[in-house]
Amino acid sequence: MQKAIKINKDEWNRLLIKLSDAGERLYAPIRHNGVFDYELIDTESIGEIVYNEAKPASPLKIFFLPIRLNVTGGGKTPGRIIIIGAPACDIEGLKLLDAIYIDEKYTDESYLSRRQNAIIIGAPCHKTAENCHCTTYGVNPWPGDGCDISLSSTGEDIILTTMSEKGNGFMNEIKSLVDSTEPEAGDMETLKRLQEASAAEIADKNDGLPGKEETGKLVQAAESSFWKEHSSKCVSCGACAAICPTCTCFLLIDRPGFEKIKQQDTCQYPAFERVAGGEDPLKELSVRFHNRYMCKFVWKPERFGVLACTGCGRCIDACIAGISKNEVIREMT
């Protein structure tokens, strides 16, 4: 059963200070010059947290898949972290990450322990960003299952709703530390209206952009000349994959002592699939470029039943060549 509580903003801030002083590691989006991103928050920055806005510059995966990690260290399991303000698109992306990293045969312990030790406080987007298009792929701009608690700010108050068992437990911890009330029906309605307005805005802005199934078909059908033309400006920097909440590919780097370092990698880099004998299925830029679309809209859905794109729009923001995934897809129709 979902439980909701309402906490006055000042009280909430005091709670965060209390938690932080008690040694909890709290991450939340903090704004610097227009962009905002997750930071470890402290007494100073608590007042600067950005609530219910799309979206932190970094995808949620950074907490679970560090860019570089020694995977043979045996090492210490990282302790609990509390992530405040994860957008729905990124939470959706965790489904694919979980399917890949927590399978019954080969569970990646470093990923699993990070997932288990994280309390994800999702936040509905009351304010959307230019390239948001989650609704195109059936993702609502408010979190569902997949996070532990959903947080909405009304300006004066913070309303928390439990979304999981773990969230329930955390909510009980909070309740013992801070004064809270039950939200009124009116509060909940206001919040509902806000998030639904965001959904409508996103749907409107992306009118005509093909949905999941159609995109898969289009991506499969487009000729190689199409990919040549649209990839011509790509410089294979890999920014689109680095910033993507669902791109998870990595490289293993060897260190003396049979140590292995796992480092973020992408099919957009040359030689990603090259074998020792020299054959490289992704040798050509346009084939690599196409591969990314196939992976996201055809192969991952075939394999895992979920799209490898949650419509966050970050790859569009990030491309230094100015390539917009959505423009490319619109061109196919």
Add this chain to the structure above:
Amino acid sequence: MKKQTKEVKGKGLYEVLKAEVDEIIDESPLIKTFVMTPEEPFKFNTGEFIELTLDGLGEAPFTPSSSPFVTEKLEVTIMKTGYITSKFHDLKSGAILGIRGPFGRGYPVDRFIGKEILIVGGGCGLAPIRSLLFTLIEMKDQIEKVVLLYGSKTPTDCIYKPMFAKLNSIDKFETYRSADRPDGTEWDESIGLVTILLDQPMVDMDNSIAVVCGPPVMMKFATLRLLELGFSDDDIFLSMEKNMSCGLGKCGHCMMGEFFVCKDGPVFTYAEIKHSPEIWK
């Protein structure tokens, strides 16, 4: 048939099992076999692969060429093709290597019971096949016949030379070889691409399966020829060479369409992958 067992590891996916190189056998100018003793007995099923680490330098995927019934020793046959493989070739006996695995899905030998088995190998692709042959010898009473066709660039490039006579002396086993071109060394076998050995099926087409392993181009033409001969898509077993790295279905380097070759393969039937992109690259 003796039971092959399989260990599934959850923890320490990236930790290696150390193995000491006891012997290095020159198979051809470009190919060497490394005979190793792993720290602990190492179990695998034929056709599964391992990741072999050269400490601090890198890791590469190989399918063991030795018998899965021998767990104290492990043999890997390596062709010199690039940086890491040439580093392996520089090794001396006594070197310590690291093993991860075994990974993937090997040959489904249960499906071979009662069948005539046509094996087509090329170049270093004979390495996984040798391990399969060891398995088939163990299963000899349960299978009808094994025909091995093997092609190398030149007679000198033919690997495991002593193996052919031994196989021919075993009941139910026959071998035929070809070399793309002569090189002056003694050669009583055919000259031409390995597909010339596929003029006739040499097996009972109503009760046979085919196994192909070799360089991509050879796999392509051998498969096309087998299809022409009447093998069904489902009876052709291909061992795919992709850029396997993690071996765990996670790093993405081995993806071929929706398949993770490291986990779903490396052995596939042609039926399973014929619609995947770039299978011959």
